[in-house]
Amino acid sequence: MALTTEEQAAVDRLADYNAGRYDATTNPNGFGGDGYLTEIPDALNDTAAVAAAVSRLAGEANTNAGTANTKAGEAADSALSAGLSARAATDAQVLSEAWATGTEPGGPGTRSAREEAIRAETAADSIAGSTVPDPAPANAGHLYGSDGTNVVLLEGVPVPTPAVGNTGLFARSTGSGVEWASLPVVGGTLVTEAVQLVAGLAYTITAPAAVTLTLPLAPTAGAAVRLMDGESISTSVVHTVARNGHTIMGLAEDMVLDTPGIDVTIWFNGSDWRLF
Numbered sequence: 001m002a003l004t005t006e007e008q009a010a011v012d013r014l015a016d017y018n019a020g021r022y023d024a025t026t027n028p029n030g031f032g033g034d035g036y037l038t039e040i041p042d043a044l045n046d047t048a049a050v051a052a053a054v055s056r057l058a059g060e061a062n063t064n065a066g067t068a069n070t071k072a073g074e075a076a077d078s079a080l081s082a083g084l085s086a087r088a089a090t091d092a093q094v095l096s097e098a099w100a101t102g103t104e105p106g107g108p109g110t111r112s113a114r115e116e117a118i119r120a121e122t123a124a125d126s127i128a129g130s131t132v133p134d135p136a137p138a139n140a141g142h143l144y145g146s147d148g149t150n151v152v153l154l155e156g157v158p159v160p161t162p163a164v165g166n167t168g169l170f171a172r173s174t175g176s177g178v179e180w181a182s183l184p185v186v187g188g189t190l191v192t193e194a195v196q197l198v199a200g201l202a203y204t205i206t207a208p209a210a211v212t213l214t215l216p217l218a219p220t221a222g223a224a225v226r227l228m229d230g231e232s233i234s235t236s237v238v239h240t241v242a243r244n245g246h247t248i249m250g251l252a253e254d255m256v257l258d259t260p261g262i263d264v265t266i267w268f269n270g271s272d273w274r275l276f
Helices: 003-017 042-099 113-126
Strands: 144-145 151-158 170-173 180-182 189-191 202-205 212-214 224-229 239-242 255-257 262-267 273-274
Touching: 003 042, 042 113
Parallel strands: 189 202, 202 224, 212 239
Antiparallel strands: 144 151, 170 180, 224 262, 239 255, 262 273
């Protein structure tokens, strides 16, 4: 905040006015030859200039004070943010240490890294000295189990190999081995004559003569029907499953049921009827 050259000159002349240099008694030159004052107008102009300068300087001072207040507020906000960041860092460190070495850091049932290491070490100690059978080629496809002390090979219990044809089946024990099987359906609709099959139902065929079973025309993906022979099929009696516009196992052919005792589920995968 500084005075302009003109403002500074006006201020300097005020000292002369106050000292009485332009008083009519002590300074006759303050009057013109015709009796009019010649210096008073200049004094008034200087007074106005000084007043304007004072007003300008006051405005600049207020502006600078506002800027200072703003900077002070920004500094306070920065200090608060720094404090919050420091607290968050401290909390994160405490949480990290809890998960590394604490006890149930996330509540009951959770373990810190130290607790998990202790658990693993305890588990390893509990099986010290136990044996595991050799995974030799001769043992491929067999189950392993615990006999209470060691892991042993379950002799004579081969595991069935998953295959596309086994889709939807489950593994069940036969007493001496494991095989794929379908879930049994209790009962079923008796078929004694040609029938339009409905998805989601099971049918037991008891017809004494050949009949046609027609698959649904517009099945949705996942639709399925189950067909079971109820002592109907023989060398002289076979039945037909009409595909009704869709392929069966990729073939544009109707399916023939000619195996006595057959129990088959036919399901739709979205474009083709599949068997399992």
